[in-house]
Amino acid sequence: ELKVEQNPLFLSMQEGKNYTIYCNYSTTSDRLYWYRQDPGKSLESLFVLLSNGAVKQEGRLMASLDTKARLSTLHITAAVHDLSATYFCAVVGDSNYQLIWGAGTKLIIKP
Amino acid sequence: DAGITQSPRHKVTETGTPVTLRCHQTENHRYMYWYRQDPGHGLRLIHYSYGVKDTDKGEVSDGYSVSRSKTEDFLLTLESATSSQTSVYFCAISGGRPGAEAFFGQGTRLTVV
Numbered sequence: 137e138l139k140v141e142q143n144p145l146f147l148s149m150q151e152g153k154n155y156t157i158y159c160n161y162s163t164t165s166d167r168l169y170w171y172r173q174d175p176g177k178s179l180e181s182l183f184v185l186l187s188n189g190a191v192k193q194e195g196r197l198m199a200s201l202d203t204k205a206r207l208s209t210l211h212i213t214a215a216v217h218d219l220s221a222t223y224f225c226a227v228v229g230d231s232n233y234q235l236i237w238g239a240g241t242k243l244i245i246k247p
Numbered sequence: 248d249a250g251i252t253q254s255p256r257h258k259v260t261e262t263g264t265p266v267t268l269r270c271h272q273t274e275n276h277r278y279m280y281w282y283r284q285d286p287g288h289g290l291r292l293i294h295y296s297y298g299v300k301d302t303d304k305g306e307v308s309d310g311y312s313v314s315r316s317k318t319e320d321f322l323l324t325l326e327s328a329t330s331s332q333t334s335v336y337f338c339a340i341s342g343g344r345p346g347a348e349a350f351f352g353q354g355t356r357l358t359v360v
Binding site: 167177178179180234237239 | 348
């Protein structure tokens with residue numbers, strides 16, 4: 137059974153700092169997604185990572201995938217308050233019809 | 248938002264009553280999903296559909312049923328609502344291959360009293 141673990145689950149940081157969120161998964165999968173959710177809002181797709189070594193960047197966020205280690209990272213560079221949100225990773229499950237979700241990382245960036 | 252509408256957006260209902268939530272899409276996507284979101288649990292799949300009248304159970308399907316009579320509509324029914332079903336419910340759609348990128352509706356906040 138595929139399990140997805142994110143850490144940390146909660147992160148409070150200052151603007152201007154760098155930090156990384158980790159997403160580990162337990163069995164092989166060929167796709168990993170990162171989503172963002174603002175409080176009281178829906179989920180928005182950020183990145184799709186399709187292969188080992190894939191790296192995607194948008195603004196101050198960069199996501200990478202290491203399929204051998206079954207690990208994805210979401211790196212935040214020089215954080216700004218607007219990046220405060222909950223970030224989820226999700227991996228395609230065994231059935232291929234569903235995504236298996238991490239519990240989410242609540243990120244608070246203080247001005 | 249990618250053409251997904253959930254209704255109602257908020258609902259308060261009494262224990263034991265049936266409740267139906269509706270998800271409507273205008274994207275003609277094949278796959279549709281119902282999730283619930285609870286603090287500390289992330290997103291958990293209730294049911295999903297891979298075509299008209301083709302549905303299957305997710306990890307937390309007990310107490311829920313679904314129907315999909317048209318491509319654009321996916322209904323979630325709580326047969327007899329319980330307080331443990333108080334949650335935020337999200338509908339999602341995806342096209343192309345199974346497990347493709349999912350797009351989410353705005354959510355329905357359901358409170359069972």
